[in-house]
Structures are given as C-alpha cells and as structure tokens.
Amino acid sequence: MFKKIFGLTMLLVLIGIVIGNFIDHRNESKINETEDSDTYLYDVTGDTNVKGGAIAPAESVGIKQGDLAPDFELETLSGDRLKLSELRGKKVILNFWATWCPPCREEMPGMQQYYEENQDEVVVVAVNLTDKDTSEQAVHNFIDEFGFTYPIPLDRDGDIAKEYGVIVVPTTYFIGTDGVVQQPRVAGPLEYDYMTEMVDGLN
Template sequence: MFKKMFGITMLLVLAGIVIGNFIEQQFEKKTEPNIYDVTGDTNVEGGAIAPVESIGIEPGEAAPDFELETLNVEQFKLSDLKGKKVILNFWYTWCPPCREEMPEMQKFYEEFGDEVEIVAVNLTYMEKSEQDVHDFIDEFSFTYSVPLDREETVAEQYKIHAAPTSYFIGTDGIVQQTRRIGPMEYEFMEEMVHKLN
C-alpha cells in the first residue's frame, strides 16, 4: 500500500513539473522579442522579408531625378546637384533611428559640406502634420536640405519601404554604393563619401 501511495505521489510531482515547464515556456514565447534573422547576414541590425521589387536603385543605376518643395518653400531639384557627391536620406520625425542619425548627419555636413551635399527627404505623407517637421528641424537646427515628399512620389521612385534609408550618389548622378537601411554613424558616412567619385 505504501509503495502504491509513493508511486502515485511521485507521478503527480512529475506531472506537476511537466505542466509547470510547459506553462513557463508558453509565457516566455509571449514575452520574448522575435530575434530570428532570416537574412543570413550576421552583421544585420534587423530583418524583413520584402518583395523583389523593393530592392531599390542598384549601384550603377542613375539616381532618379525629382523636384520637391523644401521646408524653406524653395524648389529643390536633385539634378541641380550634378557634379557634387550626394547622400540622399529618407526619414520622418517619429522614427527613432531617424532621430538617432540626424545629429550625426549634421555633424558630418558641417565637416564635409563643401565636398558632399546631404539631402534629407522627409516622408511627409507619413507625418501627423507638416508642422511637426518644421518644429523638429528648428528644435535641432539642422542646416542640410529638407525636401518634403508630400505625395509619396519620390519614395515610390526610390522604393522606400523603411526609414531611415540612404542612397550614395556620385558626381555623375549615378548611385555608386549599396543603399543603407537603418541609421548611419559619422564614420560610416565618411567611409561612403570617400568611395564616391
């Protein structure tokens, strides 16, 4: 009789342990972020599965020309910068990585502004209000060009599906480096610009 009771007790303890572990695993699944990298690149800072047509403008292709109004209510035309190196950046105000890289872009622009033009195209169609863009730029005193893509036309031309995204255009108007999705640091911009013709 004692052996029977001991066996049943052990069986209940083991069942309790199994059920407890199962519940704990289910809880961990709900609270863990998705950390799976499907790109195969061990240096990637994030990943997404996107359609082939979202690849963007490839190195060796001409940067599509566009004309937009800037925050200063002036007309900006990309082809007017032919002969200069250009970092073409796409961003919006409520994007944390965009907010992280913009001071780095300003620092870089102050140092290399005579050699490279920084064009920060605001994805205005993504903003709550256009005034948010004005307030943000004024608050941090960014001095590079900020054209406003109100109708998503330029974002579509450059196949922008995430922000920030940056293109690196040579003096010949050709995209010369692979686009960067994610924030840029000062050193990275310096490296990219030295690679441009």
C-alpha cells in the first residue's frame, strides 16, 4: 500500500514538473502584449532588464529591397531639419535606434568611424525612436557623452519607424543614390566591414 502511494506521489510530482516546464517555455517565447492590442514588445537584446528591442504594429512588414525609401522630414538633435529626399545623389545608411538598446550602442562607434571616413559620398542617418526612448534629454546626454556627430533625426511621434516597419532596433536600410533601398534591411548591430560591403553594393 505504501509503495503504491509513494509511486503515485512521485508520478504526480513528475507530471507537475513537466507542466511547469511547458508553461515556463511558453512564457519565455511569447511576445509580451501591451495595452494596445495592435502593438507588441520584442526583446532582441538578451538583456532581461530591457523592455524590448522596439515597438511596432504587429501587421508591419517593413520596406523591402527594391522599394523607394519613403520620404520624411524630421528635426535633428542639433535643431536642423533633415529631409531624406534632399540626400538624393548620395548613398545613405538609414539606421533606427534607441539609447536603451545594447546592440545599438555596440554598433554606433563603428558607424561614427564609417561616417568620418566616408561622409563625402555616404550619409549616415540615425533616426532615434524618441517616442519609445527614455526621454529626449536622455538622447542628448547619450550623444554628448560619446561624441557621435552624424545626423540624429528625432522620430518624436513614431510615424517614421511605423512607416518603415521597424520591429526591432537597431534596424538599418541601405539606400542608393536614386533613393531606392538596394540591399536587404538588416535587423541587428552592424560592423564596420559589413557596412563597407553593403555600401559598396549600392549605386
């Protein structure tokens, strides 16, 4: 009798462990839904303290290779106005980022080096997701601290990121002199050599 009770208890414990592991696995892989049912949080950093790589509409698919890059005009961190269509004739690295994103921080020194060495032919445009960032002052503080000098347009309303279908940050588009996205978009941090390879493939 005791053996039967002991065996039944052990079986129930094992079933409980299996169910618990299954629930934990589902919770880890599930995307956290926000109060807006059309919007989701994506954690792409691997840092559990980060609330997500970015926020974007669930139906968003993004701009694809071969598409004309949607034009926009935004105020930059320095107070100037930047209009994408006015950069026609130059190759453009269009990057979307936020201060709280570790992969963004990882790639930015390489972007600065690339900008310094190639700014006569290539424009680096790093659009800050200001509506999803900690604060606009945090963006100022971050740029001042690290001395990045390429243009930083402020997407205060999130409209540009939404139009481009930015789901994770960093996301980068490589735009040719004709204003067309000529390479596949990249979600994740870029290295200097990869930027060189992608830009070399633009015309």
